[in-house]
Amino acid sequence: MGGVLSGGQKLGDARVLRRRLFRWHRSHRRQFPWRKNRTLYRVLIAELFLQRTQAKQVVPVFRSFVRRFSTPAHLARANLRLLLRMVKGLGLAGRVPRLREMGREIVRVHEGRVPTRREDLLALPGVGPYVAAAVLCFAVGRDEPIVDANVVRVLRRVYGLQTNRSRPHTDNMFWDLARRLLPKGRAADFNYAILDLAALVCLPRKPRCAECPVMVSCAWAADHAEKT
Numbered sequence: 365m366g367g368v369l370s371g372g373q374k375l376g377d378a379r380v381l382r383r384r385l386f387r388w389h390r391s392h393r394r395q396f397p398w399r400k401n402r403t404l405y406r407v408l409i410a411e412l413f414l415q416r417t418q419a420k421q422v423v424p425v426f427r428s429f430v431r432r433f434s435t436p437a438h439l440a441r442a443n444l445r446l447l448l449r450m451v452k453g454l455g456l457a458g459r460v461p462r463l464r465e466m467g468r469e470i471v472r473v474h475e476g477r478v479p480t481r482r483e484d485l486l487a488l489p490g491v492g493p494y495v496a497a498a499v500l501c502f503a504v505g506r507d508e509p510i511v512d513a514n515v516v517r518v519l520r521r522v523y524g525l526q527t528n529r530s531r532p533h534t535d536n537m538f539w540d541l542a543r544r545l546l547p548k549g550r551a552a553d554f555n556y557a558i559l560d561l562a563a564l565v566c567l568p569r570k571p572r573c574a575e576c577p578v579m580v581s582c583a584w585a586a587d588h589a590e591k592t
C-alpha cells in the first residue's frame with residue numbers, strides 16, 4: 365500500500381483534505397497549556413505524559429509538574445517519591461527513574477537545555493521517535509510528521525490502508541504518508557488538526573462521519589456510506 369500519494373490525483377485530494385481540515389480546525393481547536401507556551405522543555409514533558417493518558421487528564425498533572433520542576437535542572441534534582449506521586453495517575457509509575465535520568469542527562473550533556481537535534485533527543489532516556497518528532501515540530505518549528513495510534517486511525521480510514529504491524533504507528537508507511545501530507549511551514553497546525561480530528565470526530569469505535577470535514581476524501585466513509 366506504500367506510495368498511495370504518488371499520483372497527481374491523490375496529491376490533489378491531499379490539498380482538498382488540508383484545506384477542509386484547516387477550515388474545520390479554526391472553530392474546533394482544543395486548547396491545552398502545552399500548546400500555548402511551547403518551550404522545548406514543556407513540549408517534551410507534555411509529550412511524555414500524553415503517551416499513555418488522554419489529554420484532559422494530563423492537564424492538571426502537567427500544570428503542577430512544570431510549576432514544581434520548571435527546568436531540566438529542577439527535574440534532575442527531583443525526589444523520586446515526589447515524582448512518583450505526581451505522575452503515577454498517568455500510568456507512568458514505572459518510568460519515574462528514567463524521567464529523572466532524562467533531566468540529569470540534559471544537564472550533564474546539554475548544559476541544562478533540551479537538545480534540538482533528533483539524534484540527541486533520541487539518546488535521552490525514555491524518548492522515542494514520536495516524542496522526538498513532536499518536540500521538533502511543536503517546539504522547534506520543523507516540518508515534522510507525527511504518527512501515533514490516533515493519527516494512524518485517521519490515515520488508515522481516509523486512505524483505506526492496511527498494515528500487518530501489531531503496532532501500526534511503527535509502520536514507516538504511515539510516517540511517509542504523514543510527511544507527504546504536511547503543508548510546508550504549517551506542520552504544527554496540521555498535526556494539531558489531525559490529532560483534534562481523531563479525538564473529536566474520527567473516534568475509534570463510532571466515527572462521526574456526518575460531521576467530518578474530510579468525509580468527501582475518505583475511503584472508509586465511502587465504504588460505509590449506507591451505515592453512517
Ligand code: SF4
Binds near residue numbers: 518565571574579
Ligand atoms: Fe474518520 Fe469518518 Fe472522517 Fe473518515 S469521514 S476521517 S472515517 S470521521
